Amino acid sequence: MPKVYVTVIGGSKETDQRVLRIAEEVGRLIAEKGAILVCGGRGGVMEAAARGAKKAGGLTVGILPGFNRDEANPYVDIAIPTGMSQARNAINVLAGDVVIVVGGTAGTLSEVGLALAYGKPVVAIKGTGGVADLLAGRRIGPLTVYSASSPREAVELAFSLTERDVQTA
Amino acid sequence: MPKVYVTVIGGSKETDQRVLRIAEEVGRLIAEKGAILVCGGRGGVMEAAARGAKKAGGLTVGILPGFNRDEANPYVDIAIPTGMSQARNAINVLAGDVVIVVGGTAGTLSEVGLALAYGKPVVAIKGTGGVADLLAGRRIGPLTVYSASSPREAVELAFSLTERDVQTA
């Protein structure tokens, strides 16, 4: 059975504990469903999501902007340095079948745009601030950023959106 | 004297003549100021902006997503195929000292995010729809997307924003 990959995006400097708990819960639910968690590998939301996935025994991948695996957070199993700075955001979203947004600022904004441009469904969790709140339910050209009210709703929605056309590996 | 590079972003499939005229006017004003116009090299807003710059005798650069210069619009002087699809959006904004947004959908959204992540000032022209209207005046983390009401205001603002720290080439 093909594996599902879910990319979680959000701010690397997020410090709001409520938002970080939401990210961790998203990571946990993704792992419980047997999917691989992909993220940018850094701190904040990425670290919280990876920690949640690891607590549930999941597998985590971090696509890093720099040159060295040392920059990955400790919950990343597979760290891929790209040496491409923000251009790695394109890979980060391409690696997922679906993207879940928790808060976020400029880098996250770029990832939503890149994900939509690559035809990936995007689910934003309302109430997490930043880019997630800005774009939840918003139409961007012919596409819509899906809106979810909780980690569980986001993950359920994300998986339902991938069922139609999951890639295999 | 160092040259200024201005990146203009917007939808490749834009068909609204009013929006395309605005893009062309932006291109013309950039060229009249002696700056180099950078764009994604494709159709729609990019083509209109490049056409405007060429009519004013300017120099235009197109950073292409594909492998072949054939995909550039006819107003691009220097066409750079990247073979990197949407990841080329990162280069497109990095090549400019400042970014001007006219309308736009997913790719444009990503470029605004990438520009902000790279510390480039971004000016969105209100009333051109899409991403420009969504983000004009909006705060993204600690940064703000500047808002302008006309091509002239956008270009004047863009140049004033680059004066502090123009890169040289």
Next chain:
Amino acid sequence: MPKVYVTVIGGSKETDQRVLRIAEEVGRLIAEKGAILVCGGRGGVMEAAARGAKKAGGLTVGILPGFNRDEANPYVDIAIPTGMSQARNAINVLAGDVVIVVGGTAGTLSEVGLALAYGKPVVAIKGTGGVADLLAGRRIGPLTVYSASSPREAVELAFSLTERDVQTA
């Protein structure tokens, strides 16, 4: 204890069974040492190396040139589509602590150059033809491509070269 990542490079269209057996043996030995195998994810040498690693219970990563995980060979555990065509070669070598070369043509040549440019040690297996034979023992600027005569010698040498400065993840 930090994991070691070893990148194996070689032709995607390699059909020489002797060379493919060497690649498979390299993959097996890498996995037996508990390291993660990184490759370009496609056929030929990459597939043989990944198959060897999987037979030994290892973990394999494929950094793909295209947009879809479907293009990965069946022995890749974690498939990362980059959408960047040959530019993904830079990521492929950056993801490894050391690079082992088996045969290879143009893409492999580029990966040796990129690996050296990024300061990664490169070990070429003599007698596998192509780029490996061309560059084994060769000096490129101030650097030398190491030469090995067998899969075992190549893997032993590769690990000894990473011991000085293994990155952690």
Next chain:
Amino acid sequence: MPKVYVTVIGGSKETDQRVLRIAEEVGRLIAEKGAILVCGGRGGVMEAAARGAKKAGGLTVGILPGFNRDEANPYVDIAIPTGMSQARNAINVLAGDVVIVVGGTAGTLSEVGLALAYGKPVVAIKGTGGVADLLAGRRIGPLTVYSASSPREAVELAFSLTERDVQTA
């Protein structure tokens, strides 16, 4: 009439005055033929080639590895920072219709491989050392690196190789 783009590659730290004069002569001849010179924008061979092109009134493009146009040599007209480090080598060769090699070390080696992988003809000038001497006349898989004995022979050969299938811009 479509413009021809010629990429010149070679070491950024080349100090051999004879080799630098050859690079400068290559740049001059490219400009005299009305073609655009593309290079990596840095020092050494790239700077010499760009200087030669500028002395002959040509137009020069530099595809930079870093984030800032300041890193371009003074003979680059259009400087494109990519923020992608060595991965920019892929763009550097993709931007040319043909590639000319003068000396060179690791980065140059990668560019020859990338050029061949992208189907670009590559001409190496014998007697300039490094990668050029290593690969001149060498077969890489089904492809051959062309060999030339002088700047003039290299440029004549390069143009003849592009005549069959010049891209337009």
